[in-house]
Each structure stands twice: as structure tokens, then as C-alpha cells.
Amino acid sequence: MAEPLQVSDADFEQEILKADLPAMVDFWAAWCGPCRAIAPVVEELARDYQGKVKVAKMNVDENAKTPAKYGIRAIPTLIIFKGGQVVEQITGAVSRNIIESALKKAL
Amino acid sequence: MTAWDYDLIIVGGGPAGLTAGLYAGRARLKTLLLEKLIHGGQVMTTDLVENYPGFPEGISGFELSDRMRRQAERFGLEFQNATVQGLKVGPPHELTLEDRELTAGALIIASGARYRRLGVPGEDELTGKGVSFCATCDGALYRDQEIAVVGGGDTALTDALFLTRFAAKIHLLHRRDAFRGAKILQERILAQEKVQIHWDTVVTAIQGTQAVEAVQLQNVKTGELASLPVTGVFIFVGVTPNTDWLQGRVPVDDGGFVFTDDHMATAIPGIFAAGDVRHKLLRQISTAVGDGATAAFAAENYLTGNH
Numbered sequence: 001m002a003e004p005l006q007v008s009d010a011d012f013e014q015e016i017l018k019a020d021l022p023a024m025v026d027f028w029a030a031w032c033g034p035c036r037a038i039a040p041v042v043e044e045l046a047r048d049y050q051g052k053v054k055v056a057k058m059n060v061d062e063n064a065k066t067p068a069k070y071g072i073r074a075i076p077t078l079i080i081f082k083g084g085q086v087v088e089q090i091t092g093a094v095s096r097n098i099i100e101s102a103l104k105k106a107l
Numbered sequence: 108m109t110a111w112d113y114d115l116i117i118v119g120g121g122p123a124g125l126t127a128g129l130y131a132g133r134a135r136l137k138t139l140l141l142e143k144l145i146h147g148g149q150v151m152t153t154d155l156v157e158n159y160p161g162f163p164e165g166i167s168g169f170e171l172s173d174r175m176r177r178q179a180e181r182f183g184l185e186f187q188n189a190t191v192q193g194l195k196v197g198p199p200h201e202l203t204l205e206d207r208e209l210t211a212g213a214l215i216i217a218s219g220a221r222y223r224r225l226g227v228p229g230e231d232e233l234t235g236k237g238v239s240f241c242a243t244c245d246g247a248l249y250r251d252q253e254i255a256v257v258g259g260g261d262t263a264l265t266d267a268l269f270l271t272r273f274a275a276k277i278h279l280l281h282r283r284d285a286f287r288g289a290k291i292l293q294e295r296i297l298a299q300e301k302v303q304i305h306w307d308t309v310v311t312a313i314q315g316t317q318a319v320e321a322v323q324l325q326n327v328k329t330g331e332l333a334s335l336p337v338t339g340v341f342i343f344v345g346v347t348p349n350t351d352w353l354q355g356r357v358p359v360d361d362g363g364f365v366f367t368d369d370h371m372a373t374a375i376p377g378i379f380a381a382g383d384v385r386h387k388l389l390r391q392i393s394t395a396v397g398d399g400a401t402a403a404f405a406a407e408n409y410l411t412g413n414h
Contacts (some may be wrong), residue, residue, distance in 0.1 A: 031243040031247065033151035034244055037145040037146075037169065067248060073245060074248075079134055089136075093151075100322070
């Protein structure tokens, strides 16, 4: 799982909420420049935390239910889930350090 | 033998800073560009840039700034992520970062501007919960919903047009009785059935508990009050400069924008400014790029004693 997994409303529960590992989901859209700017960081973290964290992406333009369920009104938003629960939520384009320290807290 | 870490440090990685970096790199100055978040600055949030020459079909803000960065790096520009917290005027000029100090023979202030806030109740509390300053970021989350856009300049009109792709209805709230934005954008807005324009209208409060539920409006001519139920409020009412870190050490205008001469020189020898952060008539990518080139050339002249 070197690349972030693409998830949808349909498989979100199975892939993220019922995941064995902590999961980080990057909610994004193609129009969103800041989302594209943090995408390489998310990909790096998917590689660096392979086997420790499940890193996934959800396109909010194609999936409305999950973003609504978690009250997402701004992207990029990163949510870290552990055992089906939200443990960290970061909104806006931030540096790798901030994302990584949130990930480490969740591990 | 130099008495500083870098010949030139550029603060800010938008079009002004990246262009200054390109020119400084080609001038073989040892140059560092510091950017606090992500390169590109405000351009990053623009879906389609239609008024930057050379791209007849337009280009996405992300793509344009990414190209500018790669072009500058090709000529040796060094790039670091860091937030500048303070400035000590030299020479050499010293920048205070979170974890260290850096010195430079010359400095270009290209720290840009950010979207201004309305300053009304509810705005801060509901930011990210329906209050947005980035249509391209958050627009898709308002599919089939009724939203408000505040402002009447280029950004407000462009972003209101972008939001028509998603929203069921857009209330465009403008405090005057005419728009300031480009005529072509006005024509497009007036032709949009989804957009209802509220002239002479200001927002007095944004309401909601978990998320935005309504905006309170006032007509500035009649004084009439109204409540408008919306799920999102996109605010584009001009910009405010990112100049707090200068701590008053470089002269600025009443709005905080840096004064420069025609050579982009500030009142402090060896300190230049470029782009939206300057006191200037028109803040555009095309004018930022020109500022950046001039500032780098002027900095080079300063460093070699040809000023």
C-alpha cells in the first residue's frame, strides 16, 4: 500500500472505520489548489508509514455522504481514525511536520 | 568572502517571490526563498487564471505557480519552508525564524496579502464551518445548496461564477450599487440565473450553532434588516498585507502595505518589496511578476554597488 488508497462513500466503512490500522483520510477535490499542494506530502506519508497507518483519499466532489457525516465544510481536511473513531482532524494546507505529529499522536 | 548566509533572501513564494528568485538565480546570487505554507500564495486558490498573458485558454493557479517554482529552481533558487517572525535591519539584514536566525546582504519582501475578514459576529467561530475564503477549495461541498458570496471585485465575481457549478442558488451581497470587478466578469454574473444580486447590502452577523445557518443583512441605503438562510458564506472583500513580521521597521501605508520607489526599494537600504505586499494600484499576477523581476535586478545592483 505504497500509494494512498482511493475510498468512496460505498467502501468507507469497510476500508476505514473497520480497518485494523489507524487510518488517515485526505478529503480533497480536483479544483482545490491547496489540496494538490499537500497531495505529495500525503503520498510521502503513505510510503513512510506503510504497515503502520492506512492512508486514503476521498474525492468530495464524487462523494457527498461521508464529508457531510463528519461535518466537513472546508478542504483540504485530513482526518485520522482509530478503531472507527475520529482522533485528529486538520483543516487547511499545513506542513508535513504538523501532519506527522498528529499521526504520531494517533499511533 | 561574504559576511552573510545568503546574498539575497526572498520572503514569500507567490508569483512575485518566485520571479525574483528566477532572476536572482540567473544573476548567480546565492539566494534563498522562504515560504511559510505552500508555494504559490493566493494564486493557489484560483481555479482558472484568465488574465495572465501567454495562456490563451487560461491556466490553473496551481499549475502556474508550480511552473514558476520549477523554473526558478532550475536556475539555482534554494527553497525552504519557514515562517519569518522578525527582522533586524542591517546590513547584513537578519531574519528571525522559529528555530534559527539567517543573515542576508539584501532582502525582498514578497510576503503577499491574505483575504480580509468582515469583522462581524460569527465569522471567526464559523470559519471552516460554512464561512470560507476559498471557493475552489470548498465549493464542491455546497452542491445543490443555497449560499452567499460577499464582495464586488474581481475575486468575488470570479468565485461566484465558479460556485455556480455546484450551488443551487447564490446570493451575491455587495455594499455598493455597482461592481468594481472587470466588465467581462460583470457581464457573466448578470447572465447567470443562479445568481441573485443584493446591492447596497452589508452583512452584520453570521449565525449558526454547529455550522452556518443564516446571514443577517442590512441595506445601507434604506436601513432595512433581513435574515437570509444559507449554508455557506464565501467572503471576498479585498486583501490585507502580511507585514506583521516587519514589526514597523519598514515604512508602510495606513493599510500596512509597504512603500517602495520605482526600483522596488523600500526606505531601508538593501530591503526591497514586490507583489501584493506593496503599496500599489493593481494587485495581479502580471504586476507581481514585474515587481519581482525589478526587485531582483535592483537587489543585484545594490549588492554589487551599482545603485
